[in-house]
Amino acid sequence: MAEVRLSSETRDLTRVERIGAHSHIRGLGLDSALEARAVSEGMVGQTSARKAAGVILQMIKDGKIAGRAVLIAGQPGTGKTAIAMGMAKSLGLETPFAMISGSEIFSLEMSKTEALMQALRKAIGVRIKEETEIIEGEVVEVQIDRPAVAGAASKTGKLTLKTTEMETVYDLGAKMIEALGKEKVQSGDVIAIDKASGKITKLGRSFARSRDYDAMGPQVKFVQCPDGELQKRKEVVHCVTLHEIDVINSRNTGISSAVHW
Numbered sequence: 510m511a512e513v514r515l516s517s518e519t520r521d522l523t524r525v526e527r528i529g530a531h532s533h534i535r536g537l538g539l540d541s542a543l544e545a546r547a548v549s550e551g552m553v554g555q556t557s558a559r560k561a562a563g564v565i566l567q568m569i570k571d572g573k574i575a576g577r578a579v580l581i582a583g584q585p586g587t588g589k590t591a592i593a594m595g596m597a598k599s600l601g602l603e604t605p606f607a608m609i610s611g612s613e614i615f616s617l618e619m620s621k622t623e624a625l626m627q628a629l630r631k632a633i634g635v636r637i638k639e640e641t642e643i644i645e646g647e648v649v650e651v652q653i654d655r656p657a658v659a660g661a662a663s664k665t666g667k668l669t670l671k672t673t674e675m676e677t678v679y680d681l682g683a684k685m686i687e688a689l690g691k692e693k694v695q696s697g698d699v700i701a702i703d704k705a706s707g708k709i710t711k712l713g714r715s716f717a718r719s720r721d722y723d724a725m726g727p728q729v730k731f732v733q734c735p736d737g738e739l740q741k742r743k744e745v746v747h748c749v750t751l752h753e754i755d756v757i758n759s760r761n762t763g764i765s766s767a768v769h770w
């Protein structure tokens with residue numbers, strides 16, 4: 510009987526994005542009248558091409574064109590990729606930018622259609638809004654009980670969190686202890702813990718602790734101790750590409766790799 514393959518893991522076309530040559534490009538370097546500034550946002554010269562790209566960019570921002578392609582032609586090394594990247598950067602930090610070269614689609618493992626489809630799906634981003642439950646508060650104390658004999662049992666501990674109105678002690682498992690260690694969480698930090706994934710985000714140091722030390726790095730951010738309940742529902746927005754969704758789908762289910770929108 511023929512073997513039925515329900516899904517295959519999505520193969521990656523290019524794992525290392527070669528953006529090094531364009532790391533200086535931060536936008537198209539245009540003024541408010543869409544005229545190219547002499548030197549701006551890492552761009553220099555190519556004023557008419559930059560202005561033309563700016564006009565298209567403005568139409569995209571105004572919602573006048575979507576789902577269209579722009580063909581930029583020119584001699585090698587004249588800045589076609591740089592202008593495309595400038596457009597992507599001007600559209601926002603989360604705008605995906607996928608780069609492929611002709612040779613990459615000639616592969617023995619992957620058909621040209623699959624390789625092109627993958628590159629296109631890498632260039633399409635979607636915003637996913639979801640409501641998650643988080644625990645947000647100021648760390649009062651992190652207490653970790655180390656086992657007497659090394660490796661005898663996994664570590665356990667307690668985390669005390671407070672808001673301006675309440676204080677609660679949470680039991681910690683080995684995974685949470687590791688995550689707290691990784692984030693270097695200490696008392697006085699204001700943190701948010703995603704209840705579903707256990708992800709810890711450091712929001713800053715509590716204002717109440719601002720006089721604890723004489724010397725502080727400029728990167729230290731002070732925030733208010735949260736108020737109200739420790740557990741809150743928050744709306745979070747994730748930006749992912751269609752390709753990233755394909756990869757997650759093919760790994761998780763193993764049954765169906767279809768995504769419906």
Ligand SMILES: Nc1ncnc2c1ncn2[C@@H]1O[C@H](COP(=O)(O)OP(=O)(O)OP(=O)(O)O)[C@@H](O)[C@H]1O
Nearest residue numbers: 530531551552553554555585586587588589590591
């Ligand atoms: N107007 C510009 N301002 C600043 N840097 C630029 C500009 N144009 C090109 N560059 C830089 O010059 C290098 C070559 O440009 P780029 O790769 O964009 O050319 P290309 O036309 O896409 O080349 P190819 O046809 O070989 O793909 C890159 O490092 C790019 O960032």
